[in-house]
Amino acid sequence: MTMSTDNPVSQYAVRLADDALILGHRLSEWCSRGPFLEEDLALSNVALDYIGRARMFYGYAAELSGDDRSEDDFAFLRDCRDFGNLLIHELPRGDFAFTMARQYLVDVHSVAFMTDLQSSTDATLAAIAGKAVKESNYHLRRSRDWMLRLGGGTEESHRRLQHAVDELWGFTPEMFEMDELEKSLAGQGVAVDVSRLQPAWDTEVRATLAAANMSIPEEDWQVSGGRQGKHTEWLGHLLSDLQFMQRAYPGLEW
């Protein structure tokens, strides 16, 4: 990752913004492609919640940067190596089961994460978390519901959901890893100590998977690197889509 000279809190805010922007973009890819109208609307609205979250975090980072960068500069003028989002967010939307499985695994983490972030010693991060946690609770209700419906549905929905969980499992440990930046900020009470969230996440997810007749994947691989700017091939394609206008017409405003 390009060494940032920005202050640590700003870097942290940008990571959280990147998480929200990338996942928000993936969810928005369902717009006009949903399995039925109500779900199309629902996924688009969840995407909107994430974009709003990204704006709040980027806006804060821009404020902290002290120069004239805006939220748009962060979102549209950086390339893969500068993005610090977790890998699980950038994976393609896949089929509906994949999207909802990913969403569920992320939502359980988000609710715990945002609940903790509300106690941050940084007032702005705490305020953003105060809004985000309410929305994440809502998202979790939906995604958990879909896990049960797809897992306990037809043979096909069950098969697709199991396949999704198998593909996603190795990307979940990264949600609980911390590098020096986060450890330092957690020590100051600014950032969330995500390593402490893992046991409760594990318990809750296993309970839901059991209720949905899903088996825990036996594969023992895991991937990380997102926070260091080491991404999967998918992020490049996503950014070329997201940032197309700025790349084609640099400096474009409307």
Next chain:
Amino acid sequence: MSAAMRIPLQPVEQLEREQRRRNSEVPELWTTLDRVMDPELPVISIWELGVLQNVELRGQTVVVTITPTYSGCPAMHTIAEDIQAALEQAGYPHREVITQLAPAWTSNWIGPAAQEKLRQYGIAPPQNADSGGVISCPHCGSEQVQAISEFGSTACKALYKCRDCAEPFDYFKSF
């Protein structure tokens, strides 16, 4: 206890907001902004919705503080513009609109009068399940309702159907 006798408990932030308005040195500015309605719910004002938090005159500048409902609510931009327009019309050229994130907006700030306006407009007002609130059809009043989707015409509303009169309706989510 019948519904007519239930006195709703007010959240502290709501009380403080009302105090700010009551004790304001510029009550006419608050009244001016009573004309700014929610773009998607044209029957309730930003004051009634709980979005308008404070109005102050700092020197020559009118400073309006608003708080967003949902993180990604696209109407907030329009609301900010409408505030500017209302103040312009009322003759205040120096203005600033500030967005404040905390305390986080909650549908609990929508008072009973505004809730009734929503119902008249055809939107079921937010119900707090914990305090025994029940969602009823704004058309026929029946409580035999069914949730169709967690998201309706806007992010803040869910889509419901009444099993008695078979009409669909929006429900303003309790948030």
